[in-house]
Amino acid sequence: MQANPLQWTASPGLGVGLETTSSSPLPSFSQLSLGNLSGGTSVNSLKTRGLFLVKAMEGSRTASLNGHPGNADKNASLLSSVGNSTNILWHECSLNKNDRQKLLKQKGCVIWITGLSGSGKSTVACALGGGLYRRGKLSYILDGDNVRHGLNRDLSFKAEDRAENIRRIGEVAKLFADAGVICIASLISPYRRDRDACRAMLPAGDFIEVFMDVPLQVCEARDSKGLYKLARAGKIKGFTGIDDPYEPPLNCEIVLTHEGGVCASPCEMAEEVISYLEDKGFLEA
Numbered sequence: 001m002q003a004n005p006l007q008w009t010a011s012p013g014l015g016v017g018l019e020t021t022s023s024s025p026l027p028s029f030s031q032l033s034l035g036n037l038s039g040g041t042s043v044n045s046l047k048t049r050g051l052f053l054v055k056a057m058e059g060s061r062t063a064s065l066n067g068h069p070g071n072a073d074k075n076a077s078l079l080s081s082v083g084n085s086t087n088i089l090w091h092e093c094s095l096n097k098n099d100r101q102k103l104l105k106q107k108g109c110v111i112w113i114t115g116l117s118g119s120g121k122s123t124v125a126c127a128l129g130g131g132l133y134r135r136g137k138l139s140y141i142l143d144g145d146n147v148r149h150g151l152n153r154d155l156s157f158k159a160e161d162r163a164e165n166i167r168r169i170g171e172v173a174k175l176f177a178d179a180g181v182i183c184i185a186s187l188i189s190p191y192r193r194d195r196d197a198c199r200a201m202l203p204a205g206d207f208i209e210v211f212m213d214v215p216l217q218v219c220e221a222r223d224s225k226g227l228y229k230l231a232r233a234g235k236i237k238g239f240t241g242i243d244d245p246y247e248p249p250l251n252c253e254i255v256l257t258h259e260g261g262v263c264a265s266p267c268e269m270a271e272e273v274i275s276y277l278e279d280k281g282f283l284e285a
């Protein structure tokens, strides 16, 4: 992608800043400024020294409220408590999701792929990421197995840990969507309630649930990791589909089916999801 052209500007009495051209989605001078330039520093000298003065004086609530004595009471009234975090204040930046979407020429969203182990979630997630990449669209995959190697390594497969696994991935996916990225979350996520809680984190329409509707017998016959065999032998307890529940979606956006013993190829499945994204306008800003 070509970089956005930036122009230096000077403003009487204020200092210098970076201004974008009219076609650029980057912030204007009013949103980026430096305050005073002291010691004889001129705009030109900074320019020639190649200094990028991107000290953004964001239109931050925190900054403006804290910056003025006497506003402490007003500030305190904005404090909130979320879970175990008390006295916290949301910090708003002037550069928002819309700006990032314009930059990326797409809309951020979450594609949530759910299904049994071996149903093809990871495969279709990769095919989808590839298909989007070839169209110049930025996506990122949050795969349950992979996230459990790091962020969620402390979680087991009991119901409450699965719920926490899903909640955390939902929160991370939400951040990716806010960044303007098409986030592909692929995890078993066996409980409807947990998936619905992730849906509720996002604006309506931005959570696209994709159900891998592949029968247990097919997944078990694939058994690419040998886990079903271990579960049947009682060596893995609480394995989804064997001795742990899976609740299929009742009303999801896309169902990728295994019809009459024939499964569409991962690329065909990915194209189905891409068509949905195109139809709903996610592949343009």
Ligand SMILES: Nc1ncnc2c1ncn2[C@@H]1O[C@H](COP(=O)(O)OS(=O)(=O)O)[C@@H](OP(=O)(O)O)[C@H]1O
Binding pocket: 116, 117, 118, 121, 122, 143, 144, 145, 148, 157, 161, 162, 163, 165, 166, 186, 187, 188, 189, 190, 225, 227, 236, 237, 238, 239, 240, 244
């Ligand atoms: N008990 C049990 N049940 C189901 N799956 C198990 C279990 N133990 C380990 N595994 C492996 O972990 C992968 C599923 O992780 P997820 O994070 O997607 O699961 S969940 O959403 O929290 O239910 C899953 O990966 P996939 O096969 O890709 O689905 C398995 O490889």
Ligand SMILES: Nc1ncnc2c1ncn2[C@@H]1O[C@H](COP(=O)(O)OP(=O)(O)O)[C@@H](O)[C@H]1O
Binding pocket: 115, 116, 117, 118, 119, 120, 121, 122, 123, 124, 222, 224, 263, 264, 265, 266
């Ligand atoms: N559409 C498909 N048709 C046939 N086999 C598939 C398809 N998608 C995935 N597979 C195969 O099924 C197995 C499990 O796929 P995987 O993507 O790992 O599933 P999951 O992530 O749901 O556990 C792999 O061996 C994969 O090659």
